[in-house]
Amino acid sequence: MSCDCFSDQQFLSVEQAIFHILENIQTVEDTELVPLDSALDRILATEVISPIQVPPHDNSAMDGYAVNFASLTNNKTVSLVGKSMAGAPFVGECLLGQCVRIMTGAVVPEGCDTVVMQEHCQVEGDTISFLQEIRQGQNIRRAGEDISQNQIILSKGKRLSAIDIALLASVGIESLSVYRKIKVALIATGDELKSPGQSLTAGDIYESNGHFLKHMLAKINADVLDYGIIADDFEQIKQAFHHADQHADVVISSGGVSVGDADYTKMVLDSIGKIGFWKISMKPGKPLAFGLLPNSVFFGLPGNPVSAAVTFYQIAMHGLAKIAGATPIERTRFIAKTxxxxxxAPGRTDFQRGYYNVNQAGEISVVSTGVQGSGVLSSIGRANCFIVLAKDQGSVSAGESVVIEPFDALLGGS
Structure with a gap:
């Protein structure tokens, strides 16, 4: 892999950063065959073609009576000659003037082209009368109307959902080829960081970025190698990065990507890898790094928790999706009234945190979750969307329209 580098002074737009990332990384090549029941959240390495049609035969959409519509030309009374059950079809042909009792899902008998629901029928022994107007072909599910044989039902790169697995089961597929899970190494740097349960001394804070990253990565089915908290020491950080590079596809650090005297991450990366960019014109999250190590891809997230969460979600996730073999991320956006x-202030794309509602008239409104500082993690906890303010946009007054991006399942949305 190669990586075109930008100067430390150059700020990329969000769009430029994503484009640069996608241009400089490759999808993993290894695939594996997995049984259907182990395929949830795995990513398809090939398209899937249906070996059969679904339904495999014409079947009834109702409990009722199957009949040839031509039998009803002169009268609306026919003779019952048998029944067709799901898994036990009627054997033989239903002739003119005859009908067959049929259950939902059962095969439509030969000679029948219409099913009349039982509520619209009068039964007197083996004589069946139809009480309402009948339309030819009604209440029949046609063979192949859901899926045709040799139809592509799922595309390469699809992350498999529970419904996808049900769809695969419906055509009889028992195993499929998926990309192997990607390995992501997590490194947190900072002498001030402590793990939950430890006592805080003056200047200390609890490390939280690794916790949300682990769980967000679990949601995309990545294998996580957690290196924990590394002290602000050049050799310790270098050793951790060397080891992570040997064992992971992606190395993600949080902290150490600004310009402080004790920010050694950039120094380590300059010594063992190649940095693509270091600054993005977005808020929160200006100091976001991307680069290539000898064997892996590197993302350096800011240390502030909101900045780390937003840059991971808005920038790094695009790269992770491509590395894992998934289709490109496309998030839904709406217009709402704030x-x-x-x-x-103009100059950076701003991802403010908001809470949106839709009223009975279908109108979307949004409110800010309050203080938007990069350390106010609760601003995301109270939110269900980002309010996306364009790079050159200034302040917005209540009553104006804005773009919102509802949270997906990765951030706890729907």
Whole structure:
């Protein structure tokens, strides 16, 4: 892999950063065959073609009576000659003037082209009368109307959901080829960081970034190698990066990507890898790094928790999706009317945190979750969307329209 580098002074737009990342990384090549029941959240390495049609035969959509519509030309009374059950079809042909009792899902007998629901029928022994107007072909599911034989039912790169697995089961597929899970190494740097359960001394804070990253990575089915907290020491950080590079596809660090005297991450990366960019014109999350190590891809997230969460979600996730073999990420955005003033200076794309509602008329409104500082993690906890303010946009007054991006399942959305 090669990596075109940008100067430390150059700020990339969000779009430029994503483009640069996708241009400089490759999808993993290894695949494996997995049984259907182990395929949830795995990513298809090939397209899937249906070996059969679904339904495999014409079947009834109702409990009722199957009949040839031509039998009803002169009268609406026919003779019952048998029954067709799901798994036990009627044997033989239903002739003119005859009908067959049929259950939902059962094969439509030969000679029949219409099913009349039982509520619209009168039964007197083996004589069946139809009480309402009948339309030819009604209440029949046609063979192949859901899936045709040799139809592509799932595309390469699809992350398999529970419904996808049900779909595969419906065509009889028992195993499939998927990309192997990607391995992601997590490294947190900072002398001030402590793990939950430890006592805090003056200047200390609890490390939280690794916790949300582990669980977000679990949601995309990545294998996580957690290196924990590494002290602000050049040799310790270098050793951790060397080891992570040998065992992971992606190395993600949090902290150490700004310009402080004790920020050794950039120094280590300059010595063992190649940095693509170091600054993005977005808020929160200006100091985001991307580069290539000898054997892996590197993302350096800011240390502030909101900045780390937003840059991971908005930037790094695009790269992880490509490395894992998944189709490109496309997130839904809507226009909403803000009910609160939104403060912003032009120059950076701003991902403010908001909470949106849809009223009975279908109108979407959004409010800010309050203080938007990069250390206010609760601003995400109270939110269900990002309010996306464009790079050149300034402050917005209550009552104006804004773009919102609802959280997906990765951030706890729907």
């Amino acid at each position: 009910q609160t003033d939104l403060k912003k």
